[in-house]
Amino acid sequence: MQFDTVIIGGGLAGLLCGIRLSESGQRCAIVSRGQSALSFSSGSLDLLSRLPNGQPVGALGDAIAALPATHPYALLGEARVRDYATQAQQLLAGCGLALQGDIDSPHLHVTPLGALRRAWLSPQEAPLKPESNPHIGVVGISDFLDFQPQLLAAALCKRGFNACSEEIALPTLDALRDNPSEFRAVNIARLLDAPEQYAQLYDALYPLSQRYDLLYLPACFGLTDNALFTRLNQQLACPLRLLPTLPPSVPGMRMQHLLQQHFIRSGGRWMPGDEVISARVSNGQVTQVWTRKHEDIPLRARHVVLASGSFFSNGLIAGRDRVREAVFGLDVLQSDNRNDWYCDDVFDSQPWQRFGVKTNAQLNGLRQGEAISNLYVIGSVLGGFDAIAEGCGGGVSAVTALHAATQIIAQGGDE
Ligand SMILES: Cc1cc2nc3c(=O)[nH]c(=O)nc-3n(C[C@H](O)[C@H](O)[C@H](O)COP(=O)(O)OP(=O)(O)OC[C@H]3O[C@@H](n4cnc5c(N)ncnc54)[C@H](O)[C@@H]3O)c2cc1C
Known part of the structure; x- marks a missing residue:
């Protein structure tokens, strides 16, 4: 050849x-x-x-x-x-x-442990260091162990930000919950990326978006494009940002x-x-x-x-x-x-x-x-x-x- x-x-x-x-x-x-x-x-x-x-x-x-x-x-x-x-x-x-x-103009992005890390280029959904002091809702998914909202919220508060942890259930993920080793970001994304799941995700996030200025969620959707991220940001009451989880990583x-x-x-x-x-x-x-x-x-x-x-x-x-x-x-x-x-x-x-x-x-x-x-x-x-x-x-x-x-x-x- x-x-x-x-x-x-x-x-x-x-x-x-x-x-x-x-x-x-x-x-x-x-x-x-x-x-x-x-x-x-x-x-x-x-x-x-x-x-x-x-x-x-x-x-x-x-x-x-x-x-x-x-x-x-x-x-x-x-x-x-x-x-x-x-x-x-x-x-x-x-x-x-x-x-x-x-x-x-390198920027600082927020890591899943609440540190601020310098980078050259970051995905559009990555949370950058907040300019003002927004009320941040750090949203976990029940039983998902690769992203700990309490840990991140506590670390952000230590840095002087105003953050609280929240949790959403998303019953559509119950099939994955049966086996903790399957309950990983990539498998969650395979389910949530399906258009018919949008309503459930939106319904879970919308009330939170009314209570906070900014929402952080684990990066659990968007395996092939960021259409779902864009749509949620257009329709929620406050901006949404996504944090990479333990590997394998959906943004990567x-x-x-x-x-x-x-x-x-x-x-x-x-x-x-x-x-x-x-x-x-x-x-x-x-x-x-x-x-x-x-x-x-x-x-x-x-x-x-x-x-x-x-x-x-x-x-x-x-x-x-x-x-x-x-x-x-x-x-x-x-x-x-x-x-x-x-x-x-x-x-x-x-x-x-x-x-x-x-x-x-x-x-x-x-x-x-x-x-x-x-x-x-x-x-x-x-x-x-x-x-x-x-x-x-x-x-x-x-x-x-x-x-x-x-x-x-x-x-x-x-x-
Ligand atoms: C776990 C991890 C996380 C990282 N995270 C970041 C990050 O967040 N940001 C950042 O800037 N950098 C990060 N880095 C640094 C990273 O090394 C570089 O950013 C970059 O992705 C490396 O790309 P690469 O193409 O050189 O090598 P790799 O990504 O390692 O790709 C090498 C490829 O070659 C293939 N290969 C090897 N030998 C052969 C062979 N004989 N024949 C055919 N194929 C072969 C392998 O299977 C693999 O697919 C990370 C590194 C690691 C290890």
């Missing part, structure tokens, strides 16, 4: 890169083994919240200048980071993802779904449930890629993009003494001494979070110090950053994905 570009991994990074390439007319395939980190994410994307020393980021340019040389943003430089982040916002909007936020799954659909609509070949198991590299170029399902028919492409994710998605694998990149055996930024992998305080930035593939400034993967010139490495399989401590996971994925796509497009489709 012949493509212009084969992408290994269909998470945020692989999909953004694939969409940009397909939209430019490239024949592009994404091979993706399983669920990506998006299904477990809040649905908000981070650009850069803190420096490696923990200092909060003010101006983006100053922050990028202060990053270590191995950080993907430092490899690309401020101008490109800004440009690609702006392009990513437009691309996400074009996929039907209504997101609030902007690179130059919606992002995955919309990006996948857009990739397919723009002509991309989506190969789910398959995995790249090996590749041939000769004369500094990837020539063939083999997958588990097509074991005797290699995929051939002028360009290959590695977007296989970090430890979470098995793009990186930790052995007893070293960490390896799973497909190509690329050079990995890591500490040789295992004792240096961890810090004793689990809340500190953990050194292993920065482990990942080494590249040159074009994001070509290195093997024994030599660049593989048609292999681009993007997203969380890259080394040099701590997505959690620095709050930059979504941004690194988006910015590196568009950098790789831009270089591939510049080289043209056919030789």
Whole structure:
């Protein structure tokens, strides 16, 4: 099978890169083994919240200048980071993802535990830090354990906000209540997204919307679009906002779904449930890629993009003494001494979070110090950053994905 570009991994990074390439007319395939980190994410994307020393980021340019040389943003430089982040916002909007936020005005969104967390882009339904002091009704669903309204209301009150907890029953969910392990946000959404359930949800929420200035509800509907959220906001007596629950996350799954659909609509070949198991590299170029399902028919492409994710998605694998990149055996930024992998305080930035593939400034993967010139490495399989401590996971994925796509497009489709 012949493509212009084969992408290994269909998470945020692989999909953004694939969409940009397909939209430019490239024949592009994404091979993706399983669920990506998006299904477990809040649905908000981070650009850069803190420096490696923990200092909060003010101006983006100053922050990028202060990053270590191995950080993907430092490899690309401020101008490109800004440009690609702006392009990513437009691309996400074009996929039907209504997101609030902007690179130059990061916002604080409310977390399910009542903390205020900085983000670059958030779903339209995400509650941002209230500007005034509204009377907030935090509404739980009876027996649903993955969202605790009392905890959130108490945390908000501690921060000086005026919040009370409430509960709605929604008898339509009784079938799920029989089995607590089935009573999860995604299964609830499959029921509530059906148009015939609207009346029950509206009837439960309307009286509360008359008593409060703002309602918070767990994000338990809107798996494929936010039509139900929009309709409720038009018809309730006060605004409604939705908070992500414990994973799997409805806003994250919606992002995955919309990006996948857009990739397919723009002509991309989506190969789910398959995995790249090996590749041939000769004369500094990837020539063939083999997958588990097509074991005797290699995929051939002028360009290959590695977007296989970090430890979470098995793009990186930790052995007893070293960490390896799973497909190509690329050079990995890591500490040789295992004792240096961890810090004793689990809340500190953990050194292993920065482990990942080494590249040159074009994001070509290195093997024994030599660049593989048609292999681009993007997203969380890259080394040099701590997505959690620095709050930059979504941004690194988006910015590196568009950098790789831009270089591939510049080289043209056919030789
Ligand atoms: C649990 C979790 C929650 C997070 N939440 C947030 C958040 O709320 N906001 C934020 O900005 N960042 C968050 N992050 C950071 C996150 O890593 C990035 O934002 C981004 O989603 C990573 O995307 P990715 O495409 O690089 O990797 P992934 O999302 O990990 O996707 C990699 C994909 O590659 C596939 N794959 C791996 N190996 C192969 C192979 N050999 N062949 C084929 N397919 C393969 C995997 O199955 C997976 O689908 C979170 C990370 C984790 C782990």
